Amino acid sequence: MHSRSSHTSDSQKKPDRLVVEMETKEVSVYYGSHLAVRHVSLKIPKNQITAFIGPSGCGKSTLLRCFNRMNDLIPSARVEGSVIFHQQNIYDPEVDPSEVRRRIGLVFQKPNPFPKSIYDNIAFGPRINGYQGDLDELVERTLRQAALWDEVKDKLKMSGLSLSGGQQQRLCIARTLAIQPEVILMDEPCASLDPISTLRIEELLKELGRRYTIIIVTHNMQQAARVSDFTAFYNTEIDDNGVRYGRLVEFNRTEKIFNSPAHRETEEYVSGRFG
Ligand SMILES: Nc1ncnc2c1ncn2[C@@H]1O[C@H](COP(=O)(O)OP(=O)(O)OP(=O)(O)O)[C@@H](O)[C@H]1O
Numbered sequence: 522m523h524s525r526s527s528h529t530s531d532s533q534k535k536p537d538r539l540v541v542e543m544e545t546k547e548v549s550v551y552y553g554s555h556l557a558v559r560h561v562s563l564k565i566p567k568n569q570i571t572a573f574i575g576p577s578g579c580g581k582s583t584l585l586r587c588f589n590r591m592n593d594l595i596p597s598a599r600v601e602g603s604v605i606f607h608q609q610n611i612y613d614p615e616v617d618p619s620e621v622r623r624r625i626g627l628v629f630q631k632p633n634p635f636p637k638s639i640y641d642n643i644a645f646g647p648r649i650n651g652y653q654g655d656l657d658e659l660v661e662r663t664l665r666q667a668a669l670w671d672e673v674k675d676k677l678k679m680s681g682l683s684l685s686g687g688q689q690q691r692l693c694i695a696r697t698l699a700i701q702p703e704v705i706l707m708d709e710p711c712a713s714l715d716p717i718s719t720l721r722i723e724e725l726l727k728e729l730g731r732r733y734t735i736i737i738v739t740h741n742m743q744q745a746a747r748v749s750d751f752t753a754f755y756n757t758e759i760d761d762n763g764v765r766y767g768r769l770v771e772f773n774r775t776e777k778i779f780n781s782p783a784h785r786e787t788e789e790y791v792s793g794r795f796g
Pocket residue numbers: 552557575576577578579580581582583584595597740767
């Protein structure tokens with residue numbers, strides 16, 4: 522990939538020249554002695570949406586968590602290889618994992634607002650990080666970015682838990698945006714939402730994808746096709762000892778993965794013949 526010299530306008534969604542935001546080099550993840558994902562090397566393009574797809578258990582969520590060291594919080598998990606961000610391996614011993622997680626936010630599958638007011642859900646992270654600007658302005662701006670402002674502007678003191686599931690998920694996205702991340706990871710963010718809330722989140726994603734680098738794990742191939750610019754297809758493989766592990770099969774522009782993939786197993790998966 523080449524470096525991009527000029528700014529991309531909002532209307533120009535697919536620039537010819539891309540910069541790499543993050544890169545995994547030979548990443549493998551173990552849970553105890555169990556190899557879950559093997560040797561993934563991948564370049565995540567900046568300000569694009571990358572979808573991770575593949576059958577259950579191929580390691581999509583495991584790999585996603587490597588991008589902001591969330592696997593550190595799982596005692597049995599061990600990551601090999603490197604994940605490069607701003608020319609540094611985020612697994613280097615001198616790197617502070619909480620700083621990594623501030624710059625690379627994660628939105629979970631199930632909306633998980635704090636049991637606090639809508640306002641404080643947004644303000645909490647910036648306060649902890651010593652935000653010096655106008656918090657009211659930040660709360661409004663991020664709620665607008667997350668397409669939630671109009672629905673909540675008159676009830677900012679109400680609990681975040683009083684919102685619908687779809688609104689809660691947009692609140693969690695706003696909360697992530699408020700700490701001004703550079704990359705947003707999303708682990709099946711629509712899995713627990715109804716179709717209308719799902720569409721709203723997808724619209725939001727397309728909007729955010731112009732300004733942020735987004736990686737989204739999804740079970741839903743139509744969703745990957747609708748929202749992403751690039752797609753990584755993972756599959757499971759069985760080694761000589763009969764042990765199943767996940768591996769990256771193919772990574773390319775989404776239209777290529779869905780219309781003319783290089784590998785037969787990708788074609789079989791995206792056409793619904795397995796998985
Ligand atoms: N916390 C954990 N402890 C032990 N093994 C785990 C843990 N999380 C995942 N695994 C194992 O790692 C492998 C990959 O799981 P992972 O959840 O990353 O796959 P996935 O592709 O995201 O699956 P799904 O689509 O079903 O969510 C599986 O064999 C799973 O059982």
